[in-house]
Amino acid sequence: MSVDEFKKMKQKNEKITMLTCYDYWTASILSETDIDCILVGDSLVMVMHGAETTIPATIELMASHTAAVAKGAPNKFIITDLPFCSYRKGVAIAMDAVEKIMRSGANAVKLEGVVGNEEIIEHIVASGIPVMGHIGLTPQSVNLFGGYKVQGKTKDNAQKLLKQAIMLEKAGCFAIVLECMPNLVAEEITDKLNIPTIGIGAGPHVSGQVLVLHDLLGMHNKKSTLKPKFVKTYMQGGLLIESSIKKYITDVKRQKFPSSKYCY
Ligand code: KIV
Numbered sequence: 001m002s003v004d005e006f007k008k009m010k011q012k013n014e015k016i017t018m019l020t021c022y023d024y025w026t027a028s029i030l031s032e033t034d035i036d037c038i039l040v041g042d043s044l045v046m047v048m049h050g051a052e053t054t055i056p057a058t059i060e061l062m063a064s065h066t067a068a069v070a071k072g073a074p075n076k077f078i079i080t081d082l083p084f085c086s087y088r089k090g091v092a093i094a095m096d097a098v099e100k101i102m103r104s105g106a107n108a109v110k111l112e113g114v115v116g117n118e119e120i121i122e123h124i125v126a127s128g129i130p131v132m133g134h135i136g137l138t139p140q141s142v143n144l145f146g147g148y149k150v151q152g153k154t155k156d157n158a159q160k161l162l163k164q165a166i167m168l169e170k171a172g173c174f175a176i177v178l179e180c181m182p183n184l185v186a187e188e189i190t191d192k193l194n195i196p197t198i199g200i201g202a203g204p205h206v207s208g209q210v211l212v213l214h215d216l217l218g219m220h221n222k223k224s225t226l227k228p229k230f231v232k233t234y235m236q237g238g239l240l241i242e243s244s245i246k247k248y249i250t251d252v253k254r255q256k257f258p259s260s261k262y263c264y
Pocket of ligand 1: 020039040041042043044081177179200210212
């Protein structure tokens with residue numbers, strides 16, 4: 001996959017598939033699939049480190065997880081999130097963050113929002129680094145939104161999103177994530193842009209889809225309650241893991257494991 005191919009896929013109306021991935025062994029499984037690209041999302045700080053929001057993610061953490069993913073899936077196009085505030089303190093500081101992430105094995109970076117980011121996006125792209133945009137429900141702004149809420153529901157807000165998408169295309173983004181917005185808004189944005197849109201909770205009329213892999217696999221414990229409407233769960237991973245561990249414990253306690261088959 002290359003930046004050009006993203007555009008070509010949109011032109012051919014071929015859907016782009018993207019999934020999050022945070023570690024080596026999952027990446028090595030994804031590397032055996034036809035997934036088009038991998039996102040080392042800052043959601044990793046919630047999924048892998050138990051944070052309540054994506055705000056605690058740091059450049060060091062993003063770079064460390066990117067390096068593991070790049071080792072596991074060297075054949076995939078990897079996009080890594082620039083974490084909270086790392087691109088809001090001027091071009092030089094943003095470029096330090098980008099450099100660390102690219103040196104750890106990413107092929108592109110993603111950043112949230114538009115206003116105040118245009119100059120930084122232009123500079124990153126002019127430095128030879130592809131940038132993916134992200135608008136709609138941008139989780140790093142959860143405190144401003146007052147929660148994880150659908151964006152672009154009023155005509156005014158829908159127009160704002162369209163304007164933002166056009167600004168991102170002009171700044172040089174090769175693709176844009178559209179998160180949590182009505183189908184019609186995502187469709188209009190997708191139609192008005194030349195670059196592809198990748199939706200999450202944005203309906204089917206986009207150029208591709210992204211999900212958090214752990215959501216798709218149902219890798220949650222019984223206590224987890226947060227399940228956005230847009231998530232389709234393809235297996236009950238959490239339950240499968242729990243029952244396998246329970247079987248192992250029973251086997252050890254009853255001295256069924258290790259049987260002769262597992263002994264030297
Ligand atoms: O961090 C992340 O996982 C993301 C996706 C939800 C698009 O940004």
